[in-house]
Amino acid sequence: MADPMRIRAQASGDKATVRVLMAHEMETGQRKDAAGKVIPAWYIQQVHAKLNGKDVLSAQWGPAVAKNPFLQFMIKGAKAGDKVSVSWVDNRGDTRTDEAVVT
Amino acid sequence: MHTRRQALSASAKLALLLLGAGVLPAVAQAQASGFNQTAFDAKSLAEVMKALGGAAPAASSDVTVSAPDIAENGAVVPVGASTALAGVKRLLVLVEKNPAALSAIFEVGEMVDANFSTRVKMGQSSDVYAVAMMSDGRVLYAKKEVKVTLGGCGG
Numbered sequence: 278m279a280d281p282m283r284i285r286a287q288a289s290g291d292k293a294t295v296r297v298l299m300a301h302e303m304e305t306g307q308r309k310d311a312a313g314k315v316i317p318a319w320y321i322q323q324v325h326a327k328l329n330g331k332d333v334l335s336a337q338w339g340p341a342v343a344k345n346p347f348l349q350f351m352i353k354g355a356k357a358g359d360k361v362s363v364s365w366v367d368n369r370g371d372t373r374t375d376e377a378v379v380t
Numbered sequence: 381m382h383t384r385r386q387a388l389s390a391s392a393k394l395a396l397l398l399l400g401a402g403v404l405p406a407v408a409q410a411q412a413s414g415f416n417q418t419a420f421d422a423k424s425l426a427e428v429m430k431a432l433g434g435a436a437p438a439a440s441s442d443v444t445v446s447a448p449d450i451a452e453n454g455a456v457v458p459v460g461a462s463t464a465l466a467g468v469k470r471l472l473v474l475v476e477k478n479p480a481a482l483s484a485i486f487e488v489g490e491m492v493d494a495n496f497s498t499r500v501k502m503g504q505s506s507d508v509y510a511v512a513m514m515s516d517g518r519v520l521y522a523k524k525e526v527k528v529t530l531g532g533c534g535g
Contacts, residue, residue, distance in 0.1 A: 292493065305501065307479060322415040326492075333491035339420040341475060341483040343456045343499035350486075351493040366414075 284377035286352075286361045293355035293379045295326070297348045297363050305340040321346060321365045328352050329359050355379050420482050425474055425509060425521070428482045432470075434513050440520035445473075445510035446497075447526045454502040454528040461486070461510030462495035463520070470513040471496060476523075477506035502528045 280300035286293045299321065306318025318340055326334040333352050352361070357379050364374035419431035429437060446460035461471045471494055473484045483500045494512065502508075505528045511521040 303501075305479075328491060331491070333489055335414070335487045335489075336496075337415050337420070337485040339480055339483055341478050341480065341501050343501050347458075347497070347499045349460075349497040351495055353491055353493065 282375040286379040299346045303344045321367045323366045327362045434519045437519040437521045443522040445522045447508045450527045460497040463512045467515045468494040472511040474509040
């Protein structure tokens, strides 16, 4: 199972800034290993975020997103105590969801 | 079903029907399942727009792309895409000279700002684009040249 995401969500005024650091190789499928074989592509394809269970963001990513992806976005109307959850699905069908509370 | 034979025949018919329906949308299924493979295989901004069904993009000072002038490490280049305009449906990040131009698509729902930051890999010095697809069909973009000292595709 992948390592947990680190999520920080800070409310400021009527918005919360959410910063996420995900643990994922994000292999492009361009690299070759020492034997010359192509390392297969392995990357997060979809990211979804929810505020208190309601969808707020979805994104599609390609393999060009850097390894251990960073994402920052702002949720309107979020306040301290709200729950933010972030999930990703990769091209192998693996998935991970983590949550944080807005501070 | 009265007999096993009838039950088997019914389920075989159903399976054929589903198979017939299921063959066509390898494409549609990719879309329906939320990932647009065609767009992420596209090699240029024009091809990406075609795959996403967008109009020809127009440069706009209302869209902002933030990226460093020089990226020491092409494997991790922080980029931001944002716009203050209302009515944005999607924000895209593209790296023109990457093997596949499109890096990310952000669906801008009503609960989030049209303002996203992430980090991308750049294979070589290239223009980085932030593209805003508006709900009225307009496609606006901004670009910035980013010089890369050490390419990020592992080559």
